[in-house]
Amino acid sequence: MLVKKVCMVGPFAVGKTSLVKRFVESIFSDKYHTTIGVKVSKKKVELAQESMQMMLWDIEGVDVFTELKSSYLRGASGVMLVIDGTRPTTIRQLNELLSLVRSYLQETPVVILANKFDLTNEWKLSQDDATKLRENGLTLIETSAKTGAGVEEAFAALAQAMLRECDSKTAE
Amino acid sequence: MSKVLQDLIKQLGIVVFRLADDQTLESVSSYPEWLIHLSKAADSPISVDDTFLSFDQIGHSFPFLSNFLIDAELFWSNEREHDKTDSGVWTEVDALGQEYQLEARALFAENEKILLIENVSQNFEERHLVYQKARDMALLNEKLISELNFRQRKLQSDIERHLSLRNPIDELNRTVESNTSAVLVCLPDGDVELYNKALINIYEIGNDQKIVRASMLDKWIAEAEHNHPEIHRILKSGSYWEGEFETFDADNNQKWIRLSIGPVKNDAGEICHFVCVANDLSDFRKVSDDWGNISDYDFNTHLPNRRQFWKHISQTCESGQKSDEVIALMYVDLDYFKHINDQHGQFAGDFLLGTMASRLSRNIKHGDYIAHLGGDEFVILLRYIKEPEDLVAVGERLLVTVSEPINLDGTPIRVSASIGIATTEISQTDPHSLLRNADLAMYSAKELGRGQVRLYTEELERNPPKRSQREHELLVAIEKQQFVLEFQPQVCMQESRGKRVEALVRWQHPEHGLLSPAEFVGIAEESGSIVPIGDWVLMSACVSGKLLVDSGDSTCVAVNISAKQLSHPEFYNKLTNVLRKSGFPATHLEIEITESSFLSDMDKAIDVLHRVRALGIQVALDDFGSGFSSLNYLKRLPVDYIKIDRSFIHDLPDDNESRAITTSVIHLAHQLNMKVIAEGVENKQQLEFLREHDVDFVQGFYYFKPMPLAKLTSLKSENW
Structure with a gap:
C-alpha cells in the first residue's frame, strides 16, 4: 500500500482540523478548538488502481504567534491549502502561502480548499477569483466541514494527483 | 545512570x-x-x-x-x-x-x-487556553477592525469627494451630524469649518467648544508626532495620512484614537481643506491590552506594529546603554502604493502589504527586527553590523525581493520601494531621532527617483530634499507662465493619413534652464499642480494648432492629459471652452492619456472619453505596456490610437520579449480597429522592424527631435 504524507496548511481558524475530522471520522463540531503544533492522523483511501494510506499532518494555522515551519512540509507528497471563504484576510493570504509552499515543494500537488461554503450569506470568495485560480491551473474546491460538501471530493482529487505524480516519477 | x-x-x-x-x-x-x-x-x-x-x-x-x-x-x-x-x-x-x-x-x-x-500534556491545557482565547480575540478583532476601517475610509472619501466637487460645506451637515465617527473639516491654518457631535463626545468638552475652535488639527499633530514623526512631512507634501495614537481629552484623560487626515486641493493644486475622521479605540485597546501582544501586532501583515516597535527599540537602547555597538534603522516605503490601492481596491492593497511583509521578513537575518509602522511603511532594525557599507547591499537585496512580480486580481504587477537608512551607536541612540533620520533618508531616496537606497548623512539636514522648494517654484512657474511647448512630428508609415505632431511641455526655469517633463511632472502630479499646468498646455497647443490651420497646414496636434485632469469634474467644460476660445477644430485635436487615468474610476473615465470623442476629438493611449497594462480592458476603452511604450522599442529588434510584445500589440490594436504609434524610434533597425510589422506611425529622434513651432512650420511637407 502506498503511504503518502499530506500537509494541511492555512491561516488560523479556517477549519483545517474540522476538515480532517470530517474526512477521517465523519464528525463535526461547531466549536472552534485551536490547534497547537501538529497532529498526524491516518486515513486509508481506496483508489481505482490501488490503496493509499494518507498521513494527514494537521499543522497549526499561521497567525501572529506562529509561522509555518518549513520543516513540517519536508517529504510531503501533497498539500491541502485551506482558506476560509468568508474571511477576506485568509483569501488574501492564499497567494503568499502558495508561494511559500511552492518554494519548498516545487512539483508537489496542491489542492486549495475554500472552506465554510455552507455560510452562503457570508461568502466572500468571488466567482471571478475562483475562476482565475482555476484558469491558472490550480485545483480549487469549495468545501464545508460542517455539511461534508466537497470534502471527499477534495481528498480524492489530491490522492489522484499524488498518484499521477508518483507514476510520472516512476516513468522517469 | x-x-x-x-x-x-x-x-x-x-x-x-x-x-x-x-x-x-x-x-x-x-x-x-x-x-x-x-x-x-x-x-x-x-x-x-x-x-x-x-x-x-x-x-x-x-x-x-x-x-x-x-x-x-x-x-x-x-x-x-x-x-x-x-x-x-x-x-x-x-x-x-x-x-x-x-x-x-x-x-x-x-x-x-x-x-x-x-x-507535555500536563501543562498543555493552560497553554492551549491562552492560545485559544488569543485566537478567539484575534478573530473578533479581525472582524471589528475590518468593519471600522471600511466605515472610516468610506466616510473620509465621501467628504473629500463632496468638497473636491466644490459643493457647499453646509450640505455635509446631515451626513456628518449623527455619524459615530468624529469628523472635523478645517482650513490649512487649522480654522474649523465643520465638526460633529462624536468629536465632542470623544473629548468630553461639553458646551465649551473652545478646544475644537483652537485648532484641533494642531493638537492631533502634536500628539501623533511622538510615535509618528513623519506626519509633518506627509501632510506638508499634501498626502493622505492615517494612524493610531494616544490623545487627551479636556480633563486630561488618556484615550487612544485612530485618525485619518486627507487634504483637499483647489484648482491651483493648493490645499484648501483638511478632512479629519477619528474613532475612539480606547475600549478596544483596553480589552486587547488584557491579552498582551495581540495589540502589539498588525492583523494584516502579522508583523509587530508601531506600538511594539517603540517598545522594542526602547528596550534595545536601554539594554545597550554601555555598549559601543552600532545599530541601523531601515525605513522601507513602497512606491506608488496608493495608485495600486486605488486601482485594485483595498483588499488587494492589504494583500500586497501582507506579501511584502512576508518577503521582507524572510530576507533579514536572525536577530534583526522588522515592524509595520502602518500604511505602506516598514522599519527594520539591524544589529551586529560589521561594515556600515554593507547596509546598502542589504537594502538593495530587499529592493530585489520587493520587486518580484505579485499577482493582484490575476494581473502580475511589480512594485518598488524606497529605502532610507540611519545608523548610530546604541549607547547614543535617541529612537525618535533615529526614526526621523531614516525617514529623511527614505524621502531623499524617493526624490532620487524611487526604487533606491539612501544612507542618512548630515548633508541631508543642511540640504533637505528639494521637493517642497520645487513645488513652490512650480506654483511660481504657473503664475509667471514659465512653460513653453515643443512639437515632435509623428511620421506616417502607410499611405499618407495626414500630418501629426505631439505637443511636449518644457519648463523654462529661471536658474536651471530648459527642464524636461521628467524633471517636474512627477512632482506636479503629486502636488496637484499638474492640473493648471495641463490646462495651460491644452490651451497653448490649441492656439498653436489654430496657427497651423490658418497657415493652411491641417496638422493633428496630440496633447498629453494627466489622470488628474481627466478625472477633474470640470474637464469636459474646460475642453470645450478651450476649443471655443482658440478656434482650433476638435477634429484636429488628439488627447493622449495613460493607463493611470483608469485607476481610480474606470467607468467614469470611459464615460468622459465617450463624450470627448463625440466632439470629434481623437484619443490615444500613451505608454502602453509600461504600467498596469491589461489586455482584458483594452477592448472597453474608447481610444483610436495606442502608443507602444518606448522601453519596448528601445530593445528592438534583438530582444525576444520586446519583439513579441510589440508585434502582439500591433496585431491586437488592428483587430480592435485602433492605429498604432511607436515612440522612441532611434535607428534604422527599429524602423525596419516596425515597418515590416505594419505599425501606423513612428515618432522619435530617427526622424525628428522635438522643436519649436517656428521650426515646425518651416519643415517641408514632403519630409514627413
Missing part, C-alpha cells in the same frame, strides 16, 4: 535516548508508560526491553518524529549555532481517543548526542 536520576526522569514524563555509534537510539532511561501505551496504538509496539531502537522503528510508532530526526541529525552533525533544537509540540492519540502532547529535543550532553522526548 543512578537510580535516583532514572526515577526522576520517569516522574518528569521524559524519555532520553543516546545516539549510538551504529546510528541507533539507545534508551538511557526506562520507558515511561505513555510511550509504551502510544506505541501499541500505533500498531508498532515498543517493548520495555527494546533498549536500542532504529530510526525506522521509532518513526513507525511516531511518524512526526521521523521528520524531526532529520533535523536532529543535521544538528548533531553540524557546527552548532544553538545549544539545542526542538520539534515543537505534536499530538498523539491512544486507542481510547485520549490525546497526548509531546515535544522532542536534540541536544548534546557530555559530547553525547541526546534525543529527549517529553510528555
